[in-house]
Amino acid sequence: MRREFAMPDVGEGLTEAEVLTWHVARGDTVTVNQIIVEIETAKAAVELPCPFAGTVGELLAEPGQTVAVGAPIIVIETAEAGAPAAPSVAPGGAGADEEVGAKIGETGKDGRIATLVGYGPRPGSVQRRPRRSATSGAHRSGAVNGAPRGAASPAVDHPRDVATSPVAHVPLAKPPVRKLAKDLGVDLREVSGSGPGGVITRDDVEAHVTAPTAPGPVVAAPSAGGVRREPIRGVRKATAAAMVSSAFTAPHVTEFLAVDVTETMALRDRLRADREYAEVKLTPLAFVAKAVCLAARRTPEVNASWDDAAAEIVYYDRVQLGIAAATPRGLIVPKVRDADMLTLRELAVALGELTATARSGRTPPADLMGGTFTVTNVGVFGVDTGTPILNPGEAAILAVGAIKPTPWVVDGQLAVRTVCQLALSFDHRLVDGEQGSRFLADVGALLTDPGLALTW
Amino acid sequence: MAVLTMAKALNDGLRAAMERDPKVLVMGEDVGKLGGVFRVTDGLQKDFGEQRVLDTPLAESGIIGTAVGLAIRGFRPVCEIQFDGFVFPGYDQIVSQLAKLHFRSQGKVRMPVVVRIPFGGGIGAVEHHSESPEALFAHVAGLKVVACSNPVDAYWMIQQAISCDDPIIFFEPKRRYWEKAEVDLDATPLPLFASRVARAGSTLTLAGYGPVLRTCLEAATAGEADGHDLEVIDLRTLSPLDLGPVVDSVRRTGRLVVVAEAPSESSVAAEVAARVQELCFHSLEAPVIRVSGFDTPYPPSKCEEDYLPDLDRVLDAVDRSLAW
Amino acid sequence: MSDPHDWAPSTPSAPDQHPSREHVLAGLKATDEGGADLVQLLTPEGERVADPRFDQFATDLDSAALQGLYRDMVLVRRFDREGNALQRQGQLGIWVPLLGQEAAQIGAGRALQPQDMAFPSYREHGVAWTRGIDPTELLGIFRGTDHGAWDPKDARFHLYTIVIGNQCLNATGYAMGQRFESKVGEGPEAEATICFFGDGATSQGDVHEGFVWAAVYDAPVVFYFQNNQWAISEPTERQTRVPLYKRAAGYGFPGIRVDGNDVLACLAVTRWALEECRTGNGPVLVEAFTYRMDAHTTSDDPTRYRLADELELWKLKDPIERVRVNLVREHGIGQEFFSGVQAESDALAARFREYCVNMPPPAPDRMFSQVYAEGSTTVDAQRQEYLAYHESFESHGSPAVGGGR
Structure with missing residues (x-):
C-alpha cells in the first residue's frame, strides 16, 4: 500500500527544513531505518531514516526545496495490503488511529490540521471545532461565578449593534444595575445616567421602565417558543x-x-x-x-x-x-x-x-x-x-x-x-x-x- | 525591510546592540560556538570574540551571579537561560541580588542586565522545557518583565531591553521562534513598556502576550464567522503592566478575556483581571475571564494541546463572556 | 612536559605557577590513553590487563559473565539507535542517545545490589536496563505520554532528572536516610546509593552542595559521573581546570577515574565504591571517562562545535568492540553467540518500535491526576470544568487523538 512519510520536526519546535540530498530514487527498495534523505533545518543538518520497508514510489520534494514540517516528502509502496502492519508510522502518533485520522496536511474531522507525526508547533487552526448542541454546556457549572455557560449565542436574544459606533463607549453602570436592566429588558444605551460621571443608577433604570415610551411598530423577534396573536378589542x-x-x-x-x-x-x-x-x-x-x-x-x-x-x-x-x-x-x-x-x-x-x-x-x-x-x-x-x-x-x-x-x-x-x-x-x-x-x-x-x- | 524569523530578529537585535555598545556581553550555556540551542546567538562569538560572547560553565546561578558582578563593573550582560525550567538555580541571584541592588544602594548601583528566557510550550518537549514562569518574576519588585510575540517586536524589544538601566526578564515564546515576518529595520519602534492593539475590534477585548498572541489573532479571525469583532491587545510588558490600551478597549467593548499559557492562580492574567476590574468596573458587561494553563505541573507533551489555551478555548470564553 | 597538575601552591611572587590553558587541556586529556590515573582492565584492543587494586573486584567475571555484559551493551545500544530513528521519523519528540556510554552504564548498573538505590540523570538508559526496567518504559518520557512510567521505589531507580545536577542532593539525602536507618555496615543487608550525572553538571551548585552534605554526614553515596567530554557544545575545559575526579580531595573523600569505555573496569570500580559506602567509608566520587559519540539529543548538531576526527579517535575505543574481541581471543566465543545477540537485539528493537507507535495518547484529564497526594479543590474544579468542555465537542477525544499535532 501507499505510505507517505512527512517531514518531522527534528529539533524542538522547528517549522521547516530544506531537502539537501536524496539517498534513494524512485523504484529503489528500502528497509526500515535506511537513511533516505539528508535535510537541513535552522538548527542542524540531519539524516532521516525511513520508517517503512518497501519500494520508493515517489520523491515529493526536490533537493534545495524548503518543506514545511508535516508535509509529505516521500511515498513508499509497502508490501502490506489494506490495514497497515503494526509498526507503522501514523500521522498523529498512534498507528491504530491512522485510518480514521485525517491525512497529513488535511483538515480532520476535529477541525485540526493533521500534520506531522512529530512534534513542533502545530500550525494555528483558524477554524473552530464544532460543538454539540448549545445546551450541552449547561452542566458546566460554577467555575465562573455562576456565569451562564455554553448558552446559545446571546446575540439572538439581545441583538447588540456594537458596530454602529465603533468608538462609542459602553454605558457606565455597576454590574447589579446591568443585571436589573437585563431583567427588565432595558437597553442601557437608551438610558441617560444621573450618577457621577454619567453612571447609570438603579433609579435611572427603573425610571426608564415606567417612563412613557413613544409608540412605534414593535415586531417581536421570532422566538423559539412560538408566538400567540390575539385581536385587539374590547377593554x-x-x-x-x-x-x-x-x-x-x-x-x-x-x-x-x-x-x-x-x-x-x-x-x-x-x-x-x-x-x-x-x-x-x-x-x-x-x-x-x-x-x-x-x-x-x-x-x-x-x-x-x-x-x-x-x-x-x-x-x-x-x-x-x-x-x-x-x-x-x-x-x-x-x-x-x-x-x-x-x-x-x-x-x-x-x-x-x-x-x-x-x-x-x-x-x-x-x-x-x-x-x-x-x-x-x-x-x-x-x-x-x-x-x-x-x-x-x-x-x-x-x-x-x-x-x-x-x-x-x-x-x-x-x-x-x-x-x-x-x-x-x-x-x-x-x-x-x-x-x-x-x-x-x-x-x-x-x-x-x-x-x-x-x-x- | 527584511523577512526574519523571531530567532533571527533577536539575533540581529543582539548584534545591533553589541555593535552600538562595547560593554554589552552575551553569556550563557552553549551561546558561543553552537549559537545557542535555538540559534539566537548564532555567529556572535565568531564576530565579537570569546570576551564578549561567553560560553559559561553549566550553572544558572553562576550565570546570573557573575552578570550582577559584571554589571557592577559597568558591563551590560545579556544572559541566556537555555529553557524556562532551568532558571530556578539562578532564581536566588535574580531575586536576592539582581532585583534589589539598585534599591539597596539607593541608586548608586545600576543593574542593566537582561535575562533572556525561552518560555512556553507547544514544541513537544520533555519536562522543564515548556513552562511559563513569568508570574514568579513579575511578582518580584525591582525586576521588569517583558514578552515579545513576533519578529518585529523581538528585534526592537531586545535592543530596548539592553539599553534599559533596570534588570529585565525577557521572555521569548519558543514555539514562535521560526515564524517569519517582515521587519522594517528603519522604523520607529513602540516604547518597550507599552502594550499595543494588535487587531481592532468592538465586540470584546482579548488580551494576551508571548506565544498566545497569535492564538488570539487566529481566534479573532475564526470569531468573525460567529459575528464577533474581537479586539486583540498584545500586553508586551508584564511588569510594569501598561493597561492604558486595555482600559480604553474595555471601556468600548465592556468585555475582557485574558489569555496566557501560565497557570491561572496568582498569575499575570489574574493581575490584569484584577486591575481592569478596578479601572473599568462601571464598563464591564461581564466578569473578566481568564483562559490559561491549568494549575498543574506542565503535563507530558502529548497532553499539551489539552493544557495550552487554543482557539477553541479562547472562543469558548468569548461565548461565555457574551452570554452575560 | 611535566605533569601539569603537580603545581605547588603558588607563592605571591610566582605567578608562572598559574597553569596555562594548554596545561589545563593537556591535563584533562592526559589519561585519554590510559595510565596511572586511569583504571583499566580491558584495553581498547580487547586485552585483559591486570590491575593490582581492582582485580579483586573482577574475579568472578568469567566468560559467561562477560558474555552477559556484552549482551547488555548490544541490546542497550540497539534500542538506543531505534530511539534515535523513531525521533527522526516523528514518533518521539526527542531522544537522548547514550551511544558510546554503554560500558560506563552497564558496568555501574551491574555493580548494584538489589537493595541499592540509583538516581539517574536523563541519559541512563543502560542503568535502567540493569535495574530491570523495560526499554519501553522509557518511551513515555520521550514520546510525551508521561514523565516516567516505572515506580522509583520498587525499581530502586529514581525518575530521570532533567534539571542538571538536582539529583545529587536528592541522592545524598536518600543515602543519609540509609545511614540514619543503620543500613550501613557489614552484612548482606547493607545498602548504598549511586548518583549519576555528567561533566557539565559538576559546575552546578547542587552538585557541590551534594558533595558537602555527603561528606559531612558520611552518606553512603557513590557520585558516579560520566565525563563524556561534552556538555552540549561545551568541552570539559569550560567547566574545570583540574581533572574532575580530583575535586573529591577538596571535599575529603576519594575520587577515582575509570576508563568509562571499559565495562570490566567500570564494574570493578563501582563495586569497590559501593562497598566503601556500604561499609561506612562513603562517599566516593567516580569519574567514568568516556565519550558521547552521538549528539547531546536529537535536537543537537555536534558538527557545529566539534571535529569529526575526535569521534573517529573514540570509535577506536568503542566499549562493545573491545569486549567482542576479548570474547573471541581470550574465551574462544564463536560467531553463533554474536549472531544470537544480534538477532535478539533486532527483535528488541522491533518490539520497542511497535510499542512506541501504538502507545495510546493520554486521557484528556491525565494532567489533573496525581498533582497532589491529598488532592486540591482548585485542580478538581479545573478537571471537572475541562472534562465538561471537552465533552461539548462533536468529535470526541482530545485534539491529540487521531488528528495529530
Missing part, C-alpha cells in the same frame, strides 16, 4: 385608545414623593382592632383615597377637566374617584361616587365592593364613566413607583407604590420606617407645577401624620 382596545389619546392630548407632568407612612399604618392597625371596623377590609388604599379627597379640597385644580370644545375648565364639587383595577378583561377604572362625602370606613367598604365587582367582571358600564380623579395602586404588584398616564378627561392621577420598610432619617438618625412612593401625573394645561406639587405634598403630609386631617 384592551378602549384602554389603548384612551391611553394614546391621553398621552397625546394632555401634556403630562409627573412628580414623585416618598412618604413615611409609619403613622398611617399604625393608625390602620389600631382601627382594625376597633369593633366598628370588624367587618371591613381596611387597606392602605382607603387612607390614600381619604387623603386625596381632603387634599383636593385645598387644590380644586386637580379635580377638574379641560373642555377643549367649550374652551373652558370645568371644576367639580364632588370627587368621583376612579380606582384602576386589573381584571381578567384588562384594566378598568370603576368609580367611587362622591368619594369626598364618605368617611374612612365608608370609603373602605366602597373600595372593597368595587374591586370585588371588578374582579368578577360584573362592573356595570355606568360605574366606569364620569370620573374626576384616579388612583392607581401599582404597589400591589410590588412596584415602587411609576409614571401614570391620565384617564382621559381628568386632570390628575396618583400612583401609589409598594409600602415597605426602608432606611429613613428621623431626627438626624437612620431608622427603619414604613415608606411608600407617590407619583402624581397631572395635565399641565390646567394644573400648574405649584398646584400639583402642593396637592402631592398635602397627600404626603396626611399620610405621614394622619392627625393633620383634624386641622383641615
